[in-house]
Amino acid sequence: MANLAPKVAEAEREELAEVLDKKVDALPELRWPTQKKWYIADFRAVSTYEKSIHDHRTGRKCALCGGPLLDTIINFGENLFEEPLRLARQHADKADLCLVLGSSLTVSPSNEIPETVGGKRGAKLAICNLQSTPIDRLADIRVFAKADDLMIRVMAKLALPISPFILRRRLVIRVETGAGEQRQQLVVQGIDIDGTPATFLQSVRLDYNRRVARSEPFIINFRNNPEPKTRLKLELEFMGHYGEPNLEVEYIYGIVGSTETHYLLEYNPVDGDWTAIDSKR
Structure with missing residues (x-):
């Protein structure tokens, strides 16, 4: 991992x-x-x-x-968001331990957070970084290593398992009727956990259809409406930042009382496999 x-x-x-x-x-x-x-x-x-x-x-x-x-980028010369910074300082005032992982501690004001803990009587400061930092003198524990290497050993010492990274995406497929027409169309869209749109697909292709939908929302028009309970296979192409391969999902057309199906998609980069769960109709 x-x-x-x-x-x-x-x-x-x-x-x-x-x-x-x-x-x-x-x-x-x-x-x-x-x-x-x-x-x-x-x-x-x-x-x-x-x-x-x-x-x-x-x-x-x-x-x-x-x-x-x-x-949400914060460029040099710009201030951090006020609320997270206020909360960080508040927690630093109360903390008994601060663990710094992979930071040079040279950018203000975020570098003041561990310095606050390191300067308190009775509190402990641990720094893990490959390079020296300006507040190494305040550290009770100083480790020159990669953050992953340290945390793997810490978790083993604590007998705590490291959960595998799983990429989770949510998808909705629904049938709509085109404006002023009786012909129907299939709409495929990524969504967030609250149902708002989320962009993570590059294209969608319906099996036995040469046309590829490449813009959101992904719409596939039917020449003739399929028979009820027809199983439609769709190939999803992702952005690929996690090395995720294409995924084929199945949508059952024409179920009575339902025109929309939700899917929970999970990708494990260790084995390179997707799983698709029909989560809600």
């Missing part, structure tokens, strides 16, 4: 979050939005605006209200 850590970390850097901010005039200040909805984007959700790296608009809109989405 340790060998997968660099790949997972790189993929998670690509999978940047977008956040809705209704206060457009406050964008450069990176304040917590007054109304917020977080989206996990399985692609580079960086701004295409060239005028400034401090313009965090991604060019995308919120699926719920149409407000502008911002990336």
